[in-house]
Amino acid sequence: PHPARLAALQAIQQRTPVDCAPAQPLEEIWASDVFTLARMKSALPKESYKAVRRVIRDGGRLDLAVADVVAQSMKDWAVSQGAHYYAHVFYPLTNSTAEKHDGFISPQGDGQAIHEFSGKLLVQGEPDGSSFPNGGIRSTFEARGYTAWDITSPAYLMRTPNGVTLCIPTVFVSWTGEALDKKTPLLRSNAAMNRQAKRLLHLLGNDEVAPVNSSCGAEQEYFLVDTQFATLRPDLLLAGRTLFGAASPKGQQFDDHYFGAIPERVQVFMQDVESQLYRLRIPAKTRHNEVAPGQFEIAPVHEAANVATDHQQLIMTTLRSTAKRHGFTCLLHEKPFAGINGSGKHVNWSVGNSTQGNLLDPGRTPHDNLQFLLFCAAVIRGVHCHGPLLRAVVATAGNDHRLGANEAPPAIISVYLGQQLEQVFQQIQRGEATGSSNGGVMRLGVDTLPEFPKDAGDRNRTSPFAFTGNRFEFRAVGSGQSVAGPLVAMNTVMADSLEWISDRLEAEMGTGQSLEQSAASVIRQIMNQHGAAVFGGDGYSDAWHREATDDRGLENLRNTAEALPVLRREEVRSLFQRHGVISPVEMESRYEVYGEQYTLAIEVEAKVALSMVRTQISPAVQNHLSALASSLQQQQSIGLQPETRVLHQIAELHGRMDDHATALAGELHQLHNGDTAAAMTHCADVLLPRLQQIRETVDALENLVDDDRWPLPSYREMLFVR
Template structure:
């Protein structure tokens, strides 16, 4: 019966009629048609109101609440013209997911009639019942009041589905007592703090006209697509987002034939559909391609202001999942949905800049002489060295633990890769001089018909978790299912701290009578003397580096989430966030509590699911096969045919050891007397997870022994290669 379901699934996939390919519209005709952009505001608002809103968005000035009614009326008229009947305050709780509360444009009058209404008060502030969102002890469960507040810097938009159109308003989510319950509030605070510190630095460097400094983000999104017929037959994919059991197929990614290969027709239709919806929502999708593993793909946008990019990243994950359903796929954003092949990350490309000085992490043609760049880059180096454990903690999840430290993703040791050119420059700084930097050069290909083109002065390093890539840093350890807000908050915060320290040191040196250039060289040398140990350009996967990093350079190797998350409770991290003004002590502690609980719950769900699947799905199938195999052997022996019992004995042995491991895992899950949440996390990491791995070994070995027509679960071969 179960095998017949698999056969039917394969047949339904292979016989599936493709959706018709839509004729693509010109980008200019699609772009931001579903977004209430500044140009739409200008066309619908009085000049003074538009000027006020524009100033708040572009300069970070205080929002004039008195204009909210006028903006709300224009926003409502625009949305209703596009078919909207409801509006939603969209916010981002501490779950990596997107939340929204829908309300109608309806006001009931005393005579029983109704009016279409959307006031400024409703635009600016909402009050969802957020009692069930994780809050880490910021409030009691019975205290339900929480507020959403309009974030004018991220544009409103309409979300169109088959069931209608909704006006969506990006907001922050805070408690009744004012603490941040979301991902957006700390990101806005960190941008404001970084702007203040960066502006001070630029003024020390002699700039008098300094526009607001903002961080930017471009987040590359990796994901898997599995046909829904297969995914719906796998309880582990549906409930845990990854395969808890599954024997790798004979062929995986070893031929590298999927990477950047021709995109399958069905997948390309899906991608084009996603991109069209992204363009309508003003999300600048730029790149698409096959990734390393079979069934794995990537979508990458052009960079944007960090807050908007974070909102757009949440929208991108939503669009990938809902559009996949339309095309008969399930989109998997888990970091490791399949064993034995590459998992998925979300490389966050991060930089800082403004309208007057440009990208502050652009080295230019002569980085050794670009003091502005060297100071900002030096601030990053100091920040990563001083607060590397924090960067590890903000990417720590149960699912991301499957990637970090494996030879497919950055190691759990946080280091900085600068590239040959910049590493030489900073080595010169550590010796007290900066005299030159390597030139880019040109690439001679030896074929007249091919162009001569410039090559970068340094190569890339895919084993580095924090790598400089030309004019930005790429944080490669972020998980594919994560919100990018947490990593952005951490990067902005540590940069703020370092810029403030460097500015203090520069002013101190100049107060001693040194000129600015001398002061800069003195401070940068001190940065490299104290923090240069974090710079590493070699193989981050090697055992030699792991030993050197920990034993010689003093870098932390926080292998698991259980090791990393307690960093959020460290005194120096608490002091950092409070001093910079990004998170209070209670807000930071709440995040530790929430993320620790999510880690424990994720492992507990997987462990319970493994026990259930092994008992009720794999065990019965293996027993049926063993019974038939034993009967066949006995019947053959009865007529004098000597069949070997080895296969039946091996199946029986694997069944026995699997059931024993099921019993032990089930028993281990019953332990609840933990002295602290830290102890509970370590128990999950060091006891439950290894037991799960051992159980999987036997189950996967059985898949290799049991006849295919008895095996109940869609296989890796089917899920990854049948499209």
């Protein structure tokens, strides 16, 4: 191999698993770095503690006097753990996590310094947010964005080799109150869903109805590549994915990685990640190898959506930072390697409360069934009315490589119910369900539903949105994405459907029909109007693509350039405005920011590809060509008739690569000639196909050029050497 690759290979051979302290008992580390309610209870005066509880439960603002007391005890705890700094943590529109750090230090008049932290600083910070994308909401002269503590998500300690920081999860809003982040709409969407769910639950005759919240359990897939290799790949470092790389002779075709033994170095890494997560009270539960070589998964137990979302961000941060310590680079990109399975983030989602339980769980009594069927029907209606929106919230440059590539669900959004549940809905649609309960026909609200299988065996892996026994699993979400966007969409769509159902139910019952008759009639209407979104077959097949778009009228938005403009559609704007989740101004800014993110990602890819071609690949090919040429000359000089075909082949590929690169450079210049929509289209229709053409020539060259000269670690090395 090339000397740089050889050095990397040798260094990796020398590696041993990082020395980690043996896993500590769970009871000792669980939540040890979180300022939990229990900690507050013991640290705060009774009245202050009660006030905190009240705000967590009912919303509203923390009284400044109480906030002072909370801040004081929070600071004392953090300082006792070694913290000198605190940070307001917020979630900008970039899928990342941002922090603004400040010291507790407060110099005193007498030359001394003490630690100080006030309630005001706890509940409101004022970061210089001018460098965060805001899609034109704030002009720089009024670049003031406020962070405000989300009291429903507890403060915690972040430990790094540089010290300990008290972290306070916050929302990030402009001084005029517009959301500049991902948390604000999530909290609002939960409130909207809660309002509508409670209304329906009351209509169904429940006397006591506790606040309804959404839950989320997200399965995170990721790749680990040795850092020795990653640092030799500018594309991995700067674009998060390989822009070049010939297929490895051994790929994932043997499926021997899936659920296979976890390599030791990786296992030690996982343990390290988990013990950090446990300290943060993040219930990491499953770990295993994924389909592709070098690919793994981590999934926590589900939690309240808002907390789960913050935890998800922490999981991504922890995976990345811990990987570094173990000599790995953690790739959260959706498609780091062409031809190899990509990474997703299955978002398991349900809604429920403490009085009625999980509302997407079929339950044991007839009354539960009726409730369950209506909530399920709400999802069906939501997916049908707003499929394009669900597509738009998973639209990123990285995820485009996955969706529709027959490894992940297609870009067409349909909903899978499982055979039995689908039959139940069809029976109701045919009007059979309210008839007699003889002959296996179910009487809605009287008979009990069959147990729906929860095991993975019965699941349709090709569906983007699947019922899995007591929740829906949104499988189209990308591995590097924040789960906030998808959760906001699901909650809001749910709120909208629940409202529609309550309106219809009230109308039907107003004509003197029973609750059961009314419910059956509402479900029938939903199936008649929206049943087209229900699909249990093979989502990967061409037949489905035809049927979905031609017969069922479902949209197939193939890439981000097609999907993001959905955010500007009137029905989407009014949906979010009606439910008080995202205002039209906020929505427009989101469209602009996400559009910019998409074009920026592809612009970076194009620039990195050009520089790799010109400074790494082309020189390697030229060196090899001249060596070949002189060898041929020598052979001729002693009277041999050398084989020149390979030389010509390489020269021809090199010429083509060069032509495409020149064309790409010109096309890059045209990127910013129009508005966001034009730039996205230019990326999707011009830059990406050109990148692909360059890639084909480069990958062909990789298989022809002397291995000693090829500077980039190969797929074989990156995927299999650990």
